[in-house]
Amino acid sequence: MKNHQLLLGVNIDHVATLRQARYRDTGRVAGGFVEPDPLYAALIAEQAGADCITIHPREDQRHIQRKDLYRLRQSLQTRLNMEMACTQEMAEFAAEIHPDSVCLVPENRTEVTTEGGLDVVGQFERVRETVESMIAEGIKVSLFIDPDEEQIDCAAELNADMVELHTGAFANHYYDVQGRLELEKLVAAAIQGHELSLTVNAGHGINYVNISKILEIPHLHELNIGHSIVSRAIYFGLDEAVREMKSRMQL
Numbered sequence: 001m002k003n004h005q006l007l008l009g010v011n012i013d014h015v016a017t018l019r020q021a022r023y024r025d026t027g028r029v030a031g032g033f034v035e036p037d038p039l040y041a042a043l044i045a046e047q048a049g050a051d052c053i054t055i056h057p058r059e060d061q062r063h064i065q066r067k068d069l070y071r072l073r074q075s076l077q078t079r080l081n082m083e084m085a086c087t088q089e090m091a092e093f094a095a096e097i098h099p100d101s102v103c104l105v106p107e108n109r110t111e112v113t114t115e116g117g118l119d120v121v122g123q124f125e126r127v128r129e130t131v132e133s134m135i136a137e138g139i140k141v142s143l144f145i146d147p148d149e150e151q152i153d154c155a156a157e158l159n160a161d162m163v164e165l166h167t168g169a170f171a172n173h174y175y176d177v178q179g180r181l182e183l184e185k186l187v188a189a190a191i192q193g194h195e196l197s198l199t200v201n202a203g204h205g206i207n208y209v210n211i212s213k214i215l216e217i218p219h220l221h222e223l224n225i226g227h228s229i230v231s232r233a234i235y236f237g238l239d240e241a242v243r244e245m246k247s248r249m250q251l
């Protein structure tokens with residue numbers, strides 16, 4: 001089964017990572033000139049063909065700040081997808097920002113980036129509360145989960161709109177024999193999700209090389225890609241980086 005019109009969500013967290021590396025205390029040291037600006041990056045990504053802008057305001061605000069969200073919400077022309085932990089505080093913040101969608105992710109203070117999928121099976125009640133509060137706000141809900149049968153069943157049971165399949169294990173094993181097995185798990189999970197009427201997205205660790213194998217996964221609707229696009233932007237500019245990824249996503 002081929003993917004048609006596979007959409008691209010550009011994750012701009014790492015634009016903010018770079019900004020925070022220098023301007024953690026922006027008001028005092030930089031006046032109005034603080035670079036790079038995630039909003040400016042988001043607008044360039046949209047111009048280059050991004051279908052959605054994804055951000056993850058983490059509890060420790062290590063990259064995206066809450067004030068970035070207000071500016072993004074006002075100015076984006078496409079969609080805003082907010083990744084968030086399943087906490088009351090984040091649910092309240094999401095209700096205020098009202099992104100087009102939220103993607104519920106696990107959050108562990110010590111991790112550098114999101115390491116595993118959300119354990120919907122193990123934290124069913126907690127996830128249910130957040131899913132229900134987001135649905136009540138009219139915000140679409142995605143669950144970032146490992147390609148695991150039970151997790152997908154639970155996502156459907158919770159009436160989530162979407163799942164985002166965690167492609168990190170596949171990306172980590174891309175150059176060894178386990179990579180093929182990880183890809184098979186993603187294929188099976190995508191088929192199962194589709195059969196359960198879930199919209200199937202994917203993300204984490206997708207880059208300009210492994211994207212060709214990601215395209216073997218059926219029923220994909222949208223990919224969320226951050227690190228590789230922001231990295232390539234350092235060499236060739238963000239506009240070119242987004243266009244190149246979009247072109248490699250075409251079948």
Ligand code: PXP
Binds near residue numbers: 164
């Ligand atoms: N999707 C989710 C749910 C994530 O947590 C991340 C990492 O922030 C991404 C996609 C993007 O991953 P990467 O930066 O490796 O492309």
